[in-house]
Amino acid sequence: MYDQSVIVFERYLQRLSVMMNRLEAYAETASKQEAILQTSLAPGMFPLVQQARTAIGFSMRTCYPLAGLEIPEIESHEDTVADLRRQIKEAERYLQALSARNFTKAAEREIVTTAGFKELRLGGETFLTQYALPNFFFHLSMAYAILRQCGVPVGKGDFDGFHEYPAGFAF
Known part of the structure; x- marks a missing residue:
């Protein structure tokens, strides 16, 4: 389960970093960046920084x-792109500290977590495939959508790192 978890998260945390690069290039001033970081898609939804x-x-x-x-706990210090970058780097270091050996019994473990205000008890495989990965990609997708809504020039290739389109192509 190491490849299905750690390797996937490492890749997509790098993609989040790429999206932060796009945000910085688009919104050159701290005040513009802050405004975008505080944008949400709808009332009651997390803003970009929390996504x-x-x-x-x-x-x-x-x-x-x-x-x-x-x-491990990763603290949030401020609502800035720089602090999000620090958090991404810290998460990457924590992920790099894990090895495939740590995951030998992962599928058999019961994972206790919360989904909003609900406590969940799930087997490792169900936890990863039906809860954790979908939630990670939900929040990553919301961050992407907010950036797009704000005019930041991000595309599918920025999100997944695989797609390429010619300049000016609507993605």
């Missing part, structure tokens, strides 16, 4: 319990 933090947090909330280890 990104939640995605980052899901990488830890997933991999460490699957490895049978305590979840």
